[in-house]
Amino acid sequence: EAGVAQSPRYKIIEKRQSVAFWCNPISGHATLYWYQQILGQGPKLLIQFQNNGVVDDSQLPKDRFSAERLKGVDSTLKIQPAKLEDSAVYLCASSSPRRNVREQYFGPGTRLTVT
């Protein structure tokens, strides 16, 4: 089966600009996650969707970050306006609620550089 797809793979923007990332999860996976991975650290959950509803967005900086999953499949994460500290890899993952352990499968990530 196809894995989690993300685009773009790389993005360079100037501070105060906006940027959007796209994720297509594994077919049939109802749960979708966005993580932020700053260089030298482990991934940190930004937001979790169950179908098109938000389960957890407690660590999402809502003044500048937004995310949506309108039809319960694809998702978009947006940053507006970007700050230097937003430079990171943004990872999308998905999992199936049918599996008790809920293993998460990750996409290749989008590397964002804010200058």
Place this chain on the structure above:
Amino acid sequence: GNSVTQMEGPVTLSEEAFLTINCTYTATGYPSLFWYVQYPGEGLQLLLKATKADDKGSNKGFEATYRKETTSFHLEKGSVQVSDSAVYFCALSGGSNYKLTFGKGTLLTVNP
């Protein structure tokens, strides 16, 4: 809250050496434990997992045992290869939303 502490790197080994990367955790309840691996330029891949105490996860020669009494999940491999060079992340999943909490990662470099 949940947290994961893993051995800081970088770790540099010669090919065929024995590998141990330590991982301890703090969690309420009975979390599931994971090791993920990240090769250069790629996303995270699940390496192995364990869902209850005394379970041993294994894959590609790597092993880790879920030790509830010491709250540990150390990663081991008897003979590493150059192709094992990557960043290794210990993680736990717990709570009603199965959120993953990661350690900071350990960079492993294996020299021929």
